[in-house]
Amino acid sequence: MKLLEVKHLKVWEVQTGNVIVHDTSFTLEQGQCLAIVGESGSGKSVTSRAIMRLNNKNLQQTGEIFLKNEALHLLSEKHMQRKRGKNLCMILQNGMTAFDPSCLIKVHLYETLHTHFGWSENESEQALMQVMEKVNLKNPQEILHKYPHQLSGGMLQRMMIALALALEPDIMIADEPTTALDTISQYEVVQQFINIRQQMNCAIIFISHDLGVVRKIADKVLVMKDGEVVEQGDVQAIFANPQHDYTKYLIATRGAINDHFKKVMGENVPC
């Protein structure tokens, strides 16, 4: 069954008429992980935000978006608001700026859980304790009572994943979740996504320009360039046999960097 279907999505700037995403269509099945790759400015984030109808006011979109056969593009703003968080979760690139800097971490989490499930603070705390353990956050009590600036980017990233786990959405949209992190935190966060895929039946849209990570966790890949989908298909097929020049270029660039790295290190480094 198709979980998400995006048909002829087009996003443009109202004032200039500048088209940011051209006629884009793709589908996502239950439990699948779709990676959207491409250089910065290729329209990856705008595409993912268009699904949640969260782009800035100066961007407009047309096209059809169906979640479990429900037309999201026709919903009122109020109904769409209920879908966000509950059915469609987003994990942002920079954990350090994703939480209100003047509130304790728990404030956002409790508010979100209260909005969707009507849970009291106690119930929310219980639920969060469980999911925080799953994403390897120790001392959950302590973390909940910290301010964002007192935690690291990786911890905040995992906090967002933990909230997503508690919400049990149909689709988790992760917008460059590893880009702002150092290598060790990157590894941990990617590991969390792999665990989520194994444990839950949640589909993931994973936006990244890191092909190594994409190869590790994605089933399907969508390659974007200048707001257009230039190629899409199974991850194995695309890596083994890229059709479009741009995809070939991306894979070759990564290969070149790897070769150089191996040469410098003088040994066989698994990549």
Place this chain on the structure above:
Amino acid sequence: MGIYIMKRMLITLPLLLAVSFLTFVLISFSPMEPAEVVLRAQEVPVITEELIEQTNEKLGFNKPFIVQYFHWLIACLQLDFGQSYVKNAPVWSLMGPAFMNTFKLTVISSFVIIAFSVLFGVLCALNERTAVDRLLRALLFGFTAVPAYWLGAIFIFVFSVKLDLLPTSGMDGAKSYILPVTVIALGYIGLYFRNIRSAMLNNLNEDYVLYGRASGLPENKITMHILRNSLQVAISIFCMAIPIILGGTVVIENVFAWPGLGSLSISAILSRDFPVIQAYVLIVAVAFVVFNMMSDILNATFNPRIRDGN
């Protein structure tokens, strides 16, 4: 938090000392000899050398400067600002009631200014670039651009003379506050609501707003988060507004014949009543220092990053 407040208060002490010293020094720069000023103010017909010496002896003007300062400072701490040269009454007996009158006016005006600046700021930010936003901005800017004495005169003409709704001047019951408070507030709201508006608009583009929306939080909750963060910019400005109004109501007090600090200080300056001027400058300067400290403490309560020192 307690430690932060203690620290902040301790830093204030040397600042207050410096302020009081400056107040004292600046007045002593006056080109006239103080004893002569006293005698002239008391309208003594013939001022002789002998008389000057007597006065110096009596008021301690012949002691070393620093001794005079400490005498004055210690007296000030007990709210004893000396005798007025002109009115032959203790300064505090003149200053106290005038201060209270101006203080009442300031406090009420500040509340009005803060409430309406926040209200209009939020309203404009939420309706950015719509007719509401444009109209409010034009209107409030207009009121700020107009001089306060002119606005005051127009208001008196319309509401007191023509419509006979409010008293023309003086301090007589709650009704007499309405016009001066309105005129003061209109002058400041136009400046401060823009700060709130632009802070709100800046925060609107922050990641935490996007994440809040992506988590499905209702708009009113998100607005509260934005407001909470935007107010931090405004706290310092509002805290500084209070001493500015306290020391700057001279014009308004003249227009509305308000028996406050402004009126008192003007008459003291014209008659060279130095102890009164000194007390006025000191009170306003101390108000600045104290409210600056309060703004820091309030900011620290709202912004945990300041409290932690990074």
